[in-house]
Amino acid sequence: xxxxxxxxxxxxxxxxxxxxxxxxxxxxxxxxxxxxxxxxxxxxxxxxxxxxxxxxxxxxxxxxxxxxxxxxxxxxxxxxxxxxxxxxxxxxxxxxxxxxxxxxxxxxxxxxxxxxxxxxxxxxxxxxxxxxxxxxxxxxxxxxxxxxxxxxxxxxxxxxxxxxxxxxxxxxxxxxxxxxxxxxxxxxxxxxxxxxxxxxxxxxxxxxxxxxxxxxxxxxxxxxxxxxxxxxxxxxxxxxxxxxxxxxxxxxxxxxxxxxxxxxxxxxxxxxxxxxxxxxxxxxxxxxxxxxxxxxxxxxxxxxxxxxxxxxxxxxxxxxxxxxxxxxxxxxxxxxxxxxxxxxxxxxxxxxxxx
Amino acid sequence: xxxxxxxxxxxxxxxxxxxxxxxxxxxxxxxxxxxxxxxxxxxxxxxxxxxxxxxxxxxxxxxxxxxxxxxxxxxxxxxxxxxxxxxxxxxxxxxxxxxxxxxxxxxxxxxxxxxxxxxxxxxxxxxxxxxxxxxxxxxxxxxxxxxxxxxxxxxxxxxxxxxxxxxxxxxxxxxxxxxxxxxxxxxxxxxxxxxxxxxxxxxxxxxxxxxxxxxxxxxxxxxxxxxxxxxxxxxxxxxxxxxxxxxxxxxxxxxxxxxxxxxxxxxxxxxxxxxxxxxxxxxxxxxxxxxxxxxxxxxxxxxxxxxxxxxxxxxxxxxxxxxxxxxxxxxxxxxxxxxxx
Numbered sequence: 001x002x003x004x005x006x007x008x009x010x011x012x013x014x015x016x017x018x019x020x021x022x023x024x025x026x027x028x029x030x031x032x033x034x035x036x037x038x039x040x041x042x043x044x045x046x047x048x049x050x051x052x053x054x055x056x057x058x059x060x061x062x063x064x065x066x067x068x069x070x071x072x073x074x075x076x077x078x079x080x081x082x083x084x085x086x087x088x089x090x091x092x093x094x095x096x097x098x099x100x101x102x103x104x105x106x107x108x109x110x111x112x113x114x115x116x117x118x119x120x121x122x123x124x125x126x127x128x129x130x131x132x133x134x135x136x137x138x139x140x141x142x143x144x145x146x147x148x149x150x151x152x153x154x155x156x157x158x159x160x161x162x163x164x165x166x167x168x169x170x171x172x173x174x175x176x177x178x179x180x181x182x183x184x185x186x187x188x189x190x191x192x193x194x195x196x197x198x199x200x201x202x203x204x205x206x207x208x209x210x211x212x213x214x215x216x217x218x219x220x221x222x223x224x225x226x227x228x229x230x231x232x233x234x235x236x237x238x239x240x241x242x243x244x245x246x247x248x249x250x251x252x253x254x255x256x257x258x259x260x261x262x263x264x265x266x267x268x269x270x271x272x273x274x275x276x277x278x279x280x281x282x283x284x285x286x287x288x289x290x291x292x293x294x295x296x297x298x299x300x301x302x303x304x305x306x307x308x309x310x311x312x313x314x315x316x317x318x319x320x321x322x323x324x325x326x327x328x329x330x331x332x333x334x335x336x337x338x339x340x341x342x343x344x345x346x347x348x349x350x351x352x353x354x355x
Numbered sequence: 356x357x358x359x360x361x362x363x364x365x366x367x368x369x370x371x372x373x374x375x376x377x378x379x380x381x382x383x384x385x386x387x388x389x390x391x392x393x394x395x396x397x398x399x400x401x402x403x404x405x406x407x408x409x410x411x412x413x414x415x416x417x418x419x420x421x422x423x424x425x426x427x428x429x430x431x432x433x434x435x436x437x438x439x440x441x442x443x444x445x446x447x448x449x450x451x452x453x454x455x456x457x458x459x460x461x462x463x464x465x466x467x468x469x470x471x472x473x474x475x476x477x478x479x480x481x482x483x484x485x486x487x488x489x490x491x492x493x494x495x496x497x498x499x500x501x502x503x504x505x506x507x508x509x510x511x512x513x514x515x516x517x518x519x520x521x522x523x524x525x526x527x528x529x530x531x532x533x534x535x536x537x538x539x540x541x542x543x544x545x546x547x548x549x550x551x552x553x554x555x556x557x558x559x560x561x562x563x564x565x566x567x568x569x570x571x572x573x574x575x576x577x578x579x580x581x582x583x584x585x586x587x588x589x590x591x592x593x594x595x596x597x598x599x600x601x602x603x604x605x606x607x608x609x610x611x612x613x614x615x616x617x618x619x620x621x622x623x624x625x626x627x628x629x630x631x632x633x634x635x636x637x638x639x640x641x642x643x644x645x646x647x648x649x650x651x652x653x654x655x656x657x658x659x660x661x662x663x664x665x666x667x668x669x670x671x672x673x674x675x676x677x678x679x680x681x682x683x684x685x686x687x688x689x690x691x692x693x694x695x696x
Contacts, residue, residue: 125520125523125524125529125539126520126523126524126539127539128539128541128543128544128547129443129444129445129538129539129543129544129547130443130444130543130544130547132543135543197526198526198527199525199526199527199528199529199530200526200529200530201445201530201533201534203441203443203444203445203533239440239443240441240442240443240445241441242441242445242447244437245437245439245441246437247437248434248435248436248437249436249437249438259526287523288445290443290444326435326436326437326438327436329432329435329436330432330435330436333428333431333432333435334432336428337424337425337428337429337432340421340424340428
C-alpha cells in the first residue's frame with residue numbers, strides 16, 4: 001500500500017505545485033491537500049479538504065484518510081488574500097500547534113516535513129559569516145515571520161521528542177525565488193527604484209522554487225541509500241549575491257538611505273498598510289545572511305540544481321525590464337569601447353567577446 | 356615579564372648608540388637611506404626590459420594605452436551589469452585587486468615605504484594563519500599587511516583578515532571590509548577560511564594592542580585567549596608570526612578620552628599631539644617608515660586533533676608565537692635607523 005500524504009498550505013503557489021508533483025510519484029497513493037481557502041490553481045487528482053489548521057478538525061482529516069506523511073507548508077510570511085499580520089501569525093504558530101497535536105494522537109503518522117526559513121538565524125553584524133544548522137543565533141528574531149519560524153521549530157522539536165518513532169525533517173529555506181513566487185523580498189525587488197541601507201551591502205542567498213519542490217519530495221519519501229532525511233537542513237542555492245549585484249542584474253537603480261530613516265519609513269509604511277515590510281526584512285537587507293549547505297549535501301544528499309545566481313537570473317527574466325537594463329548599459333560601454341579604442345588588440349576583443 | 360621587556364630595550368639602545376659611530380655618522384646614514392631604494396629602480400626597468408625596447412615610438416605606447424583603456428572598460432562593463440563573483444564572505448576579488456589595492460598602494464609604497472621581509476615564509480599553497488602585532492590607533496597595519504602579501508608573495512596569495520566586530524557594525528566600513536575579504540574574528544569564520552585553504556591574518560591583541568598608549572609601544576599585549584592557536588590546530592595549518600614595525604609611531608597616542616569613547620561607543624578615543632586639536636588635519640598619520648617581517652612558520656600538523664582541547668598546550672604555543680613576534684620586533688627595532696627613514 002502506498003503512502004497517503006497530507007499537504008497544508010495547498011492554496012498557495014508552492015503548496016499547489018508540490019501537491020501536483022508528489023501525486024505523480026509511484027510511492028504515493030493519495031494526496032490530501034488542505035488549506036483554509038479554496039485554491040485557485042488545479043490540484044490534479046489530489047483530494048482538497050477545506051479545513052483551517054488552526055481548528056481541531058485537522059485531527060479528523062488525519063484519521064479519516066489514514067494519513068502517514070504530513071508536509072507542513074503553511075508556515076509563511078504573507079497572508080493569502082488579505083488578512084493582517086495577526087492572522088498570519090496565528091496560522092503559523094497556532095496552526096502548527098494544532099497540526100502537531102493532531103499528529104501526536106495519530107498512530108499512523110510516520111513522517112513529518114516542516115517548511116522553515118533561514119531567517120531563524122537572524123541577521124546581526126556580530127554573527128559569523130556563514131551559519132550552519134547548529135549555529136545559535138546571536139540575536140533571536142524579535143518579531144515577524146522569523147519569530148514565528150523560531151516558535152514553530154520549537155514546537156516541532158517538542159513533537160519530535162514526544163514521538164521518536166516519527167521521522168521529522170525541518171527544512172530551512174533561504175529566500176525562495178521563482179517566476180511565480182510572491183514574498184516580501186520579491187515585492188521589494190519589484191520596486192522600480194530599490195531603497196538600500198547606506199553603507200551596507202548585504203550578502204543574499206536564494207533558492208529556486210524547482211529546487212524547493214525537489215527537496216520537499218526527497219524529504220517526504222523514505223531516505224535514499226546512505227542518506228538521512230530526518231533532522232534540520234539548510235536549503236540554499238550555491239554562491240552568494242550582494243544586494244548591489246542583484247539591483248544591477250535586475251537593472252534597477254538603488255537609492256541609499258540612512259539606516260534610521262529606513263526603519264522609520266518602514267514603520268510608517270507598515271502603519272499605513274501599503275507594505276508589510278517587517279523589521280526582520282530590513283535587517284536582512286542590512287546585514288545579509290549566508291548559510292552553509294554542506295550538511296544538506298552530505299547527510300541529506302541533496303544539491304540544488306540552481307545556484308543563487310541562476311535562481312536570481314530566472315526570477316529577473318520573469319520580471320519586467322528595469323529602468324537601467326544591464327543589456328543597455330553593456331551595449332553603451334561596448335559602443336564607447338568601439339569609439340575610443342577601435343583597434344585595441346587584446347582587451348577590446350575580450351570586450352566584444354563578452355558582448 | 357616586565358624584565359623581559361626592559362632588557363632587550365636597553366640592549367636595543369646601546370646598540371643603537373654604537374651604530375652611528377660604526378657607520379661614520381650622518382653621511383653614512385644618508386648614504387644608507389637610498390640603499391634599500393636603489394635596488395628597486397634597476398629592478399623595475401629590468402622587469403620591463405622586454406616591454407621597454409618595444410616602446411621607442413608613440414604607436415606602441417598608444418597600443419598599450421588603448422589596451423589599458425579597453426581593459427578598464429571591460430571592468431566597468433562587468434561592474435555595472437553585476438556580472439562578477441563574490442564568495443560567501445562577501446569577498447570581491449576583482450574589486451579588491453583592481454580598485455581597493457590600488458587605493459592603498461600609494462599609502463603603502465610612498466607614504467609608509469613599507470619594507471617586506473620573509474614573505475616567502477607564507478606557504479604557496481594551502482591554509483596558513485598569519486599572526487601579527489597590532490598597533491597604531493587605526494588598524495592600518497592590517498591593511499598594509501594585506502597589500503604586502505598581495506603585492507609581494509610569489510604565488511600571489513590573498514590575505515583574508517579577521518576584523519573586530521566594531522568593523523561590521525559601522526556603515527560603509529563593513530561594506531568595504533567584506534569586499535576586501537575581511538570577516539569577523541570568530542572561530543567559525545577563521546576555521547572555514549583556513550579549511551578552504553586561504554591565508555588568514557589575525558591580530559590577537561585586538562583593541563588592547565591597537566589602542567595602547569605611546570609609552571607602551573612595541574610591548575605585546577596579552578594574546579586574547581589564544582583561540583587562534585586552537586583554530587590553526589584544528590585546521591592543521593601552520594602559524595606564521597608577523598612583526599610590524601612603524602605602525603606604533605604613526606599616531607602617537609598620548610592620551611585616551613575615556614568618557615568620550617564611552618559616549619561614542621568606541622573602545623578608546625585617541626588623543627595624539629595633533630588629534631583632535633588640529634581637526635581633520637590632525638588625523639593624518641605621521642609618515643613613519645614601516646617594516647613587515649614574516650617569520651618562520653610554526654607547523655601544527657604534527658599535533659593530534661584532540662590537542663586543540665589541551666589548554667596547557669594552547670598556552671605554550673600562544674606564548675611561543677608571542678615570544679617570536681616580540682623577539683623579531685626587538686630585532687627590527689635595533690636595525691631601524693630612525694622612525695621616519
